[in-house]
Amino acid sequence: MDITRIDQIIDDHNAEQSSLIQILLDIQAEHHWLPKQALDRVAEKLDVPMNRIQHITTFYKAFSQVPKGRHQIHVCMGTACHVRGAQRVLDTISEATGIKAGETDAELKFSLETVNCLGCCALGPVMVVDGEYHGNVAPAQAADVLKNYE
Amino acid sequence: MPRINSPAELEEFRRSILSKRSDDRPCITLCSGSACHATGSEKVAGAIVAELENHGLTGQVDFRRTGCHGFCEQGPIVVIYPEGICYLKVKPEDICEIVSHTFKEKKLVERLLYVDPTNGEKSSFEHDIPFYKNQQRLILGLNRKIDPKSLEDFLAVGGYKALTKALFEMSPEEVIGEVKAAKLRGRGGAGFPSGMKWEFARKAPGDQKYVVVNCDEGDPGAYMDRSLMEGNPFTVLEGLMIGAYAIGATEGYIYVRQEYPLAVDNLSVAMKEAERRGLLGKNIMGSGFDFTVKVHRGAGAFICGEETSLLASLEGKPGEPKSRPPFPANKGLWGKPTNINNVETWANIPVIINEGAEFFSSVGTESSKGTKIFSLVGKVNNTGLVEVPMGIPLRDIIYKIGGGVPKGKKFKAVQTGGPSGGCIPEAYLDVKVDFDELMKMGAMMGSGGMIVMDEDTCLVDIARYFLEFLSDESCGKCVPCREGIRQMLKVMTDITQGKGKEGDIELLENMAMATQGAALCALGKTAPNPVLSTLKYFREEYEAHIKEKRCPALSCKELIAFHIDPEKCKGCGSCLRKCPANAIEGGKKTIHVIDQEKCTKCGTCIEACPAAFQAIGKLSGVPVPAPVPQEKRALA
Ligand SMILES: Cc1cc2nc3c(=O)[nH]c(=O)nc-3n(C[C@H](O)[C@H](O)[C@H](O)COP(=O)(O)O)c2cc1C
Ligand code: SF4
Ligand code: SF4
Ligand code: FES
Ligand code: FES
Numbered sequence: 001m002d003i004t005r006i007d008q009i010i011d012d013h014n015a016e017q018s019s020l021i022q023i024l025l026d027i028q029a030e031h032h033w034l035p036k037q038a039l040d041r042v043a044e045k046l047d048v049p050m051n052r053i054q055h056i057t058t059f060y061k062a063f064s065q066v067p068k069g070r071h072q073i074h075v076c077m078g079t080a081c082h083v084r085g086a087q088r089v090l091d092t093i094s095e096a097t098g099i100k101a102g103e104t105d106a107e108l109k110f111s112l113e114t115v116n117c118l119g120c121c122a123l124g125p126v127m128v129v130d131g132e133y134h135g136n137v138a139p140a141q142a143a144d145v146l147k148n149y150e
Numbered sequence: 151m152p153r154i155n156s157p158a159e160l161e162e163f164r165r166s167i168l169s170k171r172s173d174d175r176p177c178i179t180l181c182s183g184s185a186c187h188a189t190g191s192e193k194v195a196g197a198i199v200a201e202l203e204n205h206g207l208t209g210q211v212d213f214r215r216t217g218c219h220g221f222c223e224q225g226p227i228v229v230i231y232p233e234g235i236c237y238l239k240v241k242p243e244d245i246c247e248i249v250s251h252t253f254k255e256k257k258l259v260e261r262l263l264y265v266d267p268t269n270g271e272k273s274s275f276e277h278d279i280p281f282y283k284n285q286q287r288l289i290l291g292l293n294r295k296i297d298p299k300s301l302e303d304f305l306a307v308g309g310y311k312a313l314t315k316a317l318f319e320m321s322p323e324e325v326i327g328e329v330k331a332a333k334l335r336g337r338g339g340a341g342f343p344s345g346m347k348w349e350f351a352r353k354a355p356g357d358q359k360y361v362v363v364n365c366d367e368g369d370p371g372a373y374m375d376r377s378l379m380e381g382n383p384f385t386v387l388e389g390l391m392i393g394a395y396a397i398g399a400t401e402g403y404i405y406v407r408q409e410y411p412l413a414v415d416n417l418s419v420a421m422k423e424a425e426r427r428g429l430l431g432k433n434i435m436g437s438g439f440d441f442t443v444k445v446h447r448g449a450g451a452f453i454c455g456e457e458t459s460l461l462a463s464l465e466g467k468p469g470e471p472k473s474r475p476p477f478p479a480n481k482g483l484w485g486k487p488t489n490i491n492n493v494e495t496w497a498n499i500p501v502i503i504n505e506g507a508e509f510f511s512s513v514g515t516e517s518s519k520g521t522k523i524f525s526l527v528g529k530v531n532n533t534g535l536v537e538v539p540m541g542i543p544l545r546d547i548i549y550k551i552g553g554g555v556p557k558g559k560k561f562k563a564v565q566t567g568g569p570s571g572g573c574i575p576e577a578y579l580d581v582k583v584d585f586d587e588l589m590k591m592g593a594m595m596g597s598g599g600m601i602v603m604d605e606d607t608c609l610v611d612i613a614r615y616f617l618e619f620l621s622d623e624s625c626g627k628c629v630p631c632r633e634g635i636r637q638m639l640k641v642m643t644d645i646t647q648g649k650g651k652e653g654d655i656e657l658l659e660n661m662a663m664a665t666q667g668a669a670l671c672a673l674g675k676t677a678p679n680p681v682l683s684t685l686k687y688f689r690e691e692y693e694a695h696i697k698e699k700r701c702p703a704l705s706c707k708e709l710i711a712f713h714i715d716p717e718k719c720k721g722c723g724s725c726l727r728k729c730p731a732n733a734i735e736g737g738k739k740t741i742h743v744i745d746q747e748k749c750t751k752c753g754t755c756i757e758a759c760p761a762a763f764q765a766i767g768k769l770s771g772v773p774v775p776a777p778v779p780q781e782k783r784a785l786a
Contacts, residue, residue: 016466024449059469059625060469061451079528080601119410121372123223139753140728140754
């Protein structure tokens with residue numbers, strides 16, 4: 001982890017305490033998770049106690065304090081996707097990857113997350129792999145998509 | 151032209167933009183909203199640029215990438231002007247034909263036109279497609295005419311006229327008076343009169359005041375705010391600035407959920423553009439009005455849409471709500487008077503100022519004025535965003551615009567208002583949609599999510615689904631919400647898993663009352679709504695689950711089984727090849743059977759079985775027939 005880069009992100013936000021969440025989001029965007037070292041640095045430079053940072057990182061769902069897999073799978077469980085069978089898509093993906101929502105496999109290949117609406121409801125059910133959207137996915141097709149990832 | 155220093159300079163700039171444009175000029179537009187992006191509009195854009203160049207048309211045909219048109223499932227959408235020819239589901243390989251046929255020979259590419267699923271009729275033009283024809287798109291309509299990052303495009307459609315009028319021709323009180331006279335009610339959920347709210351903030355004592363745009367849009371299944379923010383950020387900014395002027399605020403915040411990166415990008419570009427031209431910042435257009443604005447990304451918490459939580463989050467804290475009063479209008483961000491409105495509410499302001507309160511209040515019903523954007527999704531033929539005048543019957547939205555329920559299935563209910571809303575059954579489809587009528591139905595306007603459900607949707611499961619969502623999203627600060635929702639969810643889960651007991655319904659009703667009455671914020675107070683409304687209209691479905699261990703919609707996983715009818719199975723093997731769980735046994739010319747132990751109930755086999763055979767079905771509440779013995783499976 002590159003501390004100067006973390007410092008730069010903090011400085012981009014003028015090291016303001018009120019920008020804590022924005023800073024953590026930016027760090028997370030680069031690492032896909034929040035290493036302890038980064039949090040220590042943020043606490044030090046913003047002069048906020050670690051327990052407040054911990055409160056924030058556990059309250060907001062966007063943050064993760066465990067490493068993520070090389071490929072991130074997001075399955076939308078929003079209402080529109082739900083009525084069009086999102087649960088079955090999720091079950092099939094769980095089956096195919098051997099992990100449940102919120103988990104990362106031991107080889108750090110996949111992380112599986114659920115989200116509550118990606119704003120593409122018309123295409124439901126929707127899954128996103130590494131930022132690439134797949135709309136109107138059927139369970140069998142979801143499992144097929146994952147075969148393309150190493 | 152650099153900075154714009156007066157209304158006259160703005161008009162001069164606008165004239166110079168318009169002089170280079172004409173309604174007759176050929177233009178190809180491509181929707182580049184999020185959904186179209188997901189269906190491949192990026193590649194289509196590349197193809198358009200290349201193909202126009204190939205044909206030497208680059209300087210003669212304009213190419214514009216716009217925001218969401220609303221008809222997202224049909225994307226990527228290409229519209230060709232001046233005629234307004236509309237092509238749907240366009241692929242990069244179609245572009246060559248579009249350019250050579252439509253531009254060069256003025257002929258249509260038939261296969262890309264809209265086909266009405268109910269009668270097979272084709273529509274060549276955007277304005278002929280029933281989905282669009284029956285809408286009144288006062289707010290959303292501009293999306294398709296402009297590139298969201300282009301100030302020039304925005305000015306070409308009349309942008310900043312309302313701001314100029316407010317700043318130079320109206321006093322803050324007059325602006326508030328106009329919004330009050332228009333009877334605009336907030337589009338974020340509760341429908342509070344916006345003009346009144348502005349007045350509270352204006353009258354609140356304090357030098358420093360804030361205005362905030364709520365683009366958290368946590369409602370699952372709703373995406374109108376996304377579409378507006380992505381597609382027309384300038385209009386939201388313009389509305390916000392008019393509000394700031396009226397209230398006396400000089401700083402604003404735009405709270406956007408981080409799941410909406412394109413909205414953040416387009417908004418940031420728009421803000422920079424506006425700043426560069428002096429339409430944001432100090433002394434805007436020489437009026438003496440200063441206004442700066444910051445974007446704040448959310449971090450994935452539904453409760454942050456609630457205004458007091460949103461403010462806490464803006465201050466860099468966990469988004470836990472506070473009890474009100476004091477209201478944000480008096481004590482908001484950093485204890486200062488603050489006015490929060492929803493994205494769509496802000497977007498309505500320029501329309502009110504430009505067209506006047508009289509026009510605005512001529513649209514809609516007595517108690518709900520103007521139009522409302524709904525996100526019409528679920529089991530409906532034409533899914534997408536629809537903007538309609540308040541008071542339109544639900545039936546018109548679902549059938550005239552939405553084209554009804556797909557695959558000949560029966561309509562069952564429509565869920566409105568998201569997790570705080572309710573389900574409306576067929577018998578009430580003629581209700582006129584406005585804030586109060588929906589409330590009377592035990593549903594709600596909410597942010598405008600409208601999820602259509604057909605006979606295959608289990609409404610007990612839908613109510614359970616919302617409880618699960620809310621149990622996850624409850625901030626946990628107060629006990630009635632934290633525990634009440636959790637306990638209701640437990641009972642509901644048991645019911646959908648066939649473990650329901652006599653008395654569960656009464657227990658649910660009691661818990662619902664307690665949670666409604668005692669929770670601190672509206673999340674907890676409204677959480678029981680989906681349960682209560684489904685109990686009201688679909689009680690027999692609860693009873694079937696509890697008493698007969700049967701899911702009438704054949705949807706609850708624990709209560710159903712998949713079964714191949716040995717009389718109908720032709721041994722084609724389609725289901726076996728598709729089954730992801732290897733749960734199907736069979737062979738050439740052999741009756742196939744499902745191993746109930748292995749089956750994960752994913753439903754793939756039903757879709758895989760050819761329509762001519764339809765050999766696979768679902769069972770609930772009855773035992774699965776024993777499989778045909780091995781030796782009798784061979785087909786003649
Ligand atoms: C749990 C909860 C979630 C909410 N989420 C949103 C939201 O995502 N967007 C929104 O505009 N309003 C949301 N609201 C309503 C806001 O608290 C507030 O009423 C609204 O932003 C006011 O804007 P309006 O007057 O323009 O409607 C939510 C309310 C509650 C209780
Ligand atoms: S009602 Fe729920 S979300 Fe609202 S404060 Fe109480 S626990 Fe938090
Ligand atoms: S429901 Fe799914 S798992 Fe069960 S038999 Fe059909 S395809 Fe296989
Ligand atoms: S509900 Fe899945 S994208 Fe909106
Ligand atoms: S994103 Fe293209 S129509 Fe909605």
